[in-house]
Amino acid sequence: GNxxxxxxxxxxxxEEAFLTINCTYTATGYPSLFWYVQYPGEGLQLLLKATKADxxxxxxxFEATYRKETTSFHLEKGSVQVSDSAVYFCALIFTGGGNxxxxxxxxxxxxxx
Amino acid sequence: xxxxxxxxxxxVRRRGQEARLRCSPMKxxxxxxxxxQLPEEGLKFMVYLQKENIIxxxxxxxxxxxAEFPKEGPxxxxxxxxxxxxSAAYFCASSRGxxxxxxxxxxxxxxxxxxx
Numbered sequence: 478g479n480x481x482x483x484x485x486x487x488x489x490x491x492e493e494a495f496l497t498i499n500c501t502y503t504a505t506g507y508p509s510l511f512w513y514v515q516y517p518g519e520g521l522q523l524l525l526k527a528t529k530a531d532x533x534x535x536x537x538x539f540e541a542t543y544r545k546e547t548t549s550f551h552l553e554k555g556s557v558q559v560s561d562s563a564v565y566f567c568a569l570i571f572t573g574g575g576n577x578x579x580x581x582x583x584x585x586x587x588x589x590x
Numbered sequence: 591x592x593x594x595x596x597x598x599x600x601x602v603r604r605r606g607q608e609a610r611l612r613c614s615p616m617k618x619x620x621x622x623x624x625x626x627q628l629p630e631e632g633l634k635f636m637v638y639l640q641k642e643n644i645i646x647x648x649x650x651x652x653x654x655x656x657a658e659f660p661k662e663g664p665x666x667x668x669x670x671x672x673x674x675x676x677s678a679a680y681f682c683a684s685s686r687g688x689x690x691x692x693x694x695x696x697x698x699x700x701x702x703x704x705x706x
Contacts, residue, residue, distance in 0.1 A: 511694075520594075520681055520699040521633070566632060577623070577646060578683075578695060582632040 479504040481567050483581035490588050496554040498584045500541075500567035503548065508569040510534075510543055510550040511578070515564045524552075524565070557588045594619075594684050594698035595664075602704045609669040609676070611701040615684030621645075622665040623695060624657060627679040639665060672705045679703075 484499040502510070509528040513521040525534030530545035539554045550567060567581040595614040603609050615622050621640050625633040626649075638646040639659040650657065654672075659665040669676055679702045683695035 513697075518699075520596075521697040523694055523696075526694065577635050577638060578625075578633075579635070580625075580632040 479508070479569060479571075479579045481569055481579055481581035483565075483567050483584050486564075486583070486585035488584060488586050490557055490586070492559055492588055492590055493556045494588075496552070496557045496561075496586065498552040498565055498567075498586070500550045500552065500581060501548055502550065502567075502569050504569060504571075506571065507545065508571050510541070511568045511570070512539070512541055512550070512552050513566040513568060513580075515566065515583070517563070521566065557586070559588045559590060562586055562588045594682055594696050596680075596682050596698035596701050598701060599699065600702050600704070602706065603672050604706050605673055606671050609672050609703055609705075611667040611669075611680050611682075611703070612664040613667070613682030613684075613698060614664040615682075616696050619684035619686055619696070621685045621687055622659050623683045623685075624665075624667050625681045625683065627681060627700070629678070633681060636667075669703070672703070674705045677703055677705045 480503045482501050511526045512524040514524045515521050525536040527534040527543035533542045541550050541552045564583045564585045566583045568578045570578050597612050623638050624636040627633045635649040637650050637657045642661050654670045656668045679700045681697055681700045683697045685695050
């Protein structure tokens, strides 16, 4: 079956530090890949996505590149802010698969001054 | 343009009671999905519905849980005879369709169920 594996958290960084949250997937075929963010007490918001190999999704300074050869979609940001503190979920979906997202377990990010 | 609306945001029930969670999809969206987030875990798919039809319920527990999306009104996730293990955040999402170009779900803020 399909699955998504994320690095465990919490990840604690100082403001302006570089962020990497690892995500790898197992799937038959080539899914679309997503990063969602969940701020405290809120629902999930789409952060970025990539629909095919070598695509780079980007938004709000965050980036992730769809690497078919390593089945990975690592999330990166060059300089994090306190306001980036949240839980980040990696997810995959197959077009035509009923939009059934498969999520990783989430990685909590804490950014301190 | 309101997003996905879920209510109640917080619900407290005693063991054995019933819980009803409501979800109104985004305007223009006719497909609804329910996910459950247990403490310290990621979201797990429960059920996917279109108006008046259940398309995929492979993630629904076999007993006590049911979902509907009537022709008029919100989608409802119903949990009968709740137990402590049902305590979780229940998220609803909507989309235009299974093969919509954006292929993206819009999530609501969730309903947090606490079973005492």
